[in-house]
Amino acid sequence: MxxxxxxxxxxxxxxxxxxxxxxxxxxxxxxxxxxxxxxxxxxxxxxxxxxxxxxxxxxxxxxxxxxxxxxxxxxxxxxxxGEASDNMASSNLHAPMPGAVVAIDVAIGDTVATGDAILTIESMKLQMVLSAPRAGIVENILVAEGESFGKDQLLANLADETEGDANA
Amino acid sequence: MRKIQSKLNTNSPDFMSNAAHNRRLVAEFREKQEAARHTRPQRDFDRLEKQGKMPPRKRVEMLLDPGTPFLELSSLAANRAYNGDSPSASSIVGIGTVSGREVLIRADDPTVKGGAWFPLTAKKIVRALDIALENHLPVIHLCDSAGGFLQLQSEVFPDKFAAGRIFRNQSILSKKGIKQLSIVFGHCTAGGAYIPGLSDYSVIVRGTGAVFLGGPPLVKAATGEEVSVEELGGAEMHTSVSGTCDYPARDEADAIRIGREIVSQWDRPKKWDFQQEAPEAPAYDSEELYGIIPNDIKKSFDVREIIARLVDGSRFHEYQPNYGQTLVCGFANIWGMKVGILGNNGVLFNESSLKGAHFIELCNQNNTPLLFLQNITGYMIGREYERRGITKDGAKMIMAQSCSRVPKFTVMCNGSFGAGNYGMCGRAFDGRFLFTWPNHQIGVMGGDQAANTLAEVKANQMRRNGETVDDTVIQSLWEDTRKAYEDQLSAYYSTSQLWDDGIIDPVDTRNALAIAMSAAMNAPLGDDGYGVFRF
Incomplete structure (x- = not known):
């Protein structure tokens, strides 16, 4: 840092x-x-x-x-x-507001860096990109393209890239 | 105050594509503005020259203190009206410095149909004089107009905010001690005659200047009397016999010299005491705004990236950074002047509305002017939000904003849809100035949404009537609606109708706001107090 x-x-x-x-x-x-x-x-x-x-x-x-x-x-x-320390950031991607999925920008198993686009959503005529809160591997994507979701719904989550590497 | 840490990647494909898109929009805007300002048939310029007259923009240039800025307002008014026959609505309006005083300049444009007033000309002049009233700016009228455009008299003449309002505003200006000077370069006929008539000072050019209620042809028709222009309402007669005008001038340059000397006699009203620091340039390049503004109205962006390129040192004291995050609120300085900024980062929720209302109250308590950066698709809808009272929370924000005693400024940074326009100080809310970026779109809803809604309604209607739903009919209705919406949603339609004080290049926003804020500080704060907030 x-x-x-x-x-x-x-x-x-x-x-x-x-x-x-x-x-x-x-x-x-x-x-x-x-x-x-x-x-x-x-x-x-x-x-x-x-x-x-x-x-x-x-x-x-x-x-x-x-x-x-x-x-x-x-x-x-x-x-x-510098970027905020990764281990402080959440691994879960929650919906900031109700809406629908416009595009899924990654696949399960992809390695992502902090800020990489995960999902593009649309709500109230406005599209926004939900990006990775930290670096890691995409573990789950819980919605499909075109699917609607509610506020705070879990949309995707990340797993650690490698376990036990404390000096990274 | 901390500097905003920009997260913008100026090498990203998104940035490049946005920048290319917005530079194209700005180039198109510049081209339209240049044409409205200067493109006229050569014969119109020749005619002026033969009469010993300067083009109107030359008059403005000579009147202003050399080397000082001129903030032109509504340069593209009427660009979508009258088949383009009234560029800039046949008048020039702006704020500048004359003999060291901040003034509003309003000039007729005799290169277009003899300077005749179209309906939108009257609207533009009324707005100009409203600006003078609200900001206590002295007015200099550069008169050269044939009068109302007779073919459209019903739209120019009778209504509350039509031409009559010009003379009402002139009277109120004088009553409030806000000075007006008229320089009569050409004819001031009929209603137009009251402009010098209601000015505190007036100068008239010998040979070309004339003021009368009815010109020679009208006099001949009405009474049979034959009389020359000079005899009826020329400089000699008005300055020595009728007393309608004060100073005769040899020629146009002499008239401008006398006018500048009159202004130099005027006292300098004290500005209200507002918080000021030493100005500082933003830490980030304003040209990067082109890469932030999206190339599609639907795409979102972080309004902090815009703020970072408008405010001094890119420093921003953000209020409630973790609450109601779709409305970014905070304090900053623009050219040293303290301002409270509200910028949209998505749709307005209950929390964001409450935060906005509270922040507006803080600014009123602290004598801090308000700046609204609009990019809004509305207040959140749906069962959960209605049950939580989204309407009454939005109403609180509208109440706090409407009743504000501090000056308000609005920049249309991108979309302005639905009731969000109201909460964020849209045109109806008496902001002192409202500027628009070329990418801006405004409407009760987007084109797609309107087309979908109407197509749905039509299809249901056909089903009810027992008809088979004809897809080609629905499709063409959808396309027609969308096309009509797209035309009217455009920033050019908006500015044509004077829903704003002009389109500006995003990189000029900081300077335009500084001139507008400085002008606004001439008037005292408004009345204290709010109405009943619904809790």
Whole structure:
């Protein structure tokens, strides 16, 4: 999961390498271990970086995040965020509204990436594409072309591509 | 505010095909607009030149402060009427800057049938003066019209919003202290004579300018009196004898110079205090709009992708991002001006309607103007939704929107069908400005739906009457209905009828909105309060 941020006016590439047991970040290629980085909700805490314990406070502003760390103030702006972590996304494709299937864009067993079209549906004169919420293999397609469905009905689901590959 | 993260793939086949489609539509629009503005028989230009007159667009150009923008409104009005005989409805209307003041300019077009007013000309002028009234914009009339187009007098003359309304609006403008200047370049005959007559200031060009209730032929027919134009209503007579006009001018250029000097005497009304930041260009290229707008009215797209290409820094503070997701609501800035945006991401459900109504109330509480980005097929129908009160939830949104005290702006980004048009501030809801994209379609329902419905009704009727259902009859009814609908659903029909303030190129939307919003800030906010919300 990679980010580009502007920190104190300088653009940096940040990659999250590991979250557990400690957060390990790569900032412009150099690795840093961060302990107790807070929960991101309260905006206050004490974190440990390079064995040094530092108090921090953060607040979001229209321009980005202002961070007070170890007595110094930093500003950071998020430029681009990587795709949301796949394992957070659902494997199930539910109908957002009642409608009918216009087209099925995949077959059972197909490998799909996040955002790939699975079904095209039509409701209230408007067609929309339902796309894969995460990467995986199409396990089931529970509707046929032309078939009507109700709101929240399960239309298709995905299975994991390969089991047990935690580092992927 | 966070920047919107665009998910657009500019290399995808969909993007390429949409972009090609929409660039073609825009090229077609530009061509029609160019023709309406400039294509006339050479003899019409020759005649003007012989009279020592400038073409009307040249007059507008000379009046405006050099190098300042002019937002022309309804450039394709009447494009589907009168066999094309009244390009731009024979008049030019727009907002621009004259002597440092924001003004509305309205010019007759003497290159078309002597500047005669068609029914849609009257509608366009009335709308122009409504804009002046609603936004407290001073008006400059550039007069050169033969009067009403007599062959269509019943449509020009008597009704509430026909020509008489022009003079009513002029009177109300003056009463409200909104200034008007008339520059008389040619004839102002009959009703047209009241335009300078009801203006606070007027300039008239010697030799060509004339103002009278009845021209020489009418006078001769009525009373037998023989009189010349100059003697009856020329510059010399009106500025020294009758006092109908204020300033005589040597020629057209002199008249424009005097007019600019008059405007420079005018006070500058204070704009209402609204939230402003330093302007910032969008982070994403507005040309990408062509690849987002679908090549088929039925296909959906994420309205956030449109917002990202209209607003400052592509920054958007989204309100209730997880609730009623088919209506996207949030705050942003356009050229530094704070605006609350409502954009459709599908059909309106109960939740989306309630969210919209609540967001509109927030904007009214916060003095934030509203921008509606319409792409709507209506409110959700069906048993479940009726039982949950989709009608009363939609009514709440319409109530909040109708009673808003902040200025409202609407852009027709794609489809506008059914009651969704109402909730999203369609033409009937007194938005300050409404602009249309060339791909737009509008109607109570789509062409396919109407054709299917009527074909079904016809078939049932035949069965009831004991006739055999003739498929060729049904098929031709289906095709005729669809064709009629397609013609009337088109953005060109809409703009021809003045259901909008003009078609614009999508990439010009941000600038058009900025000029419109800046103009709107001249008028104070409307009255507080709402009617009874049905809970």
């Amino acid at each position: 990679a980010f580009r941020i502007v920190l104190d006016g300088i653009e940096r590439e940040i990659d999250i390498i590991r979250r557990r047991p400690h957060l390990v970040l790569s900032i412009n290629g150099r690795e840093h271990v961060v302990q107790n980085p807070g929960d991101g909700k309260t905006g206050l805490g004490t974190l440990t970086i390079a064995d040094q314990s530092l108090k921090f406070a953060q607040v979001e502003t229209p321009e980005g995040v202002v961070l007070r760390l170890g007595g110094r103030t930093y500003s950071a702006e998020l430029l681009a965020e």
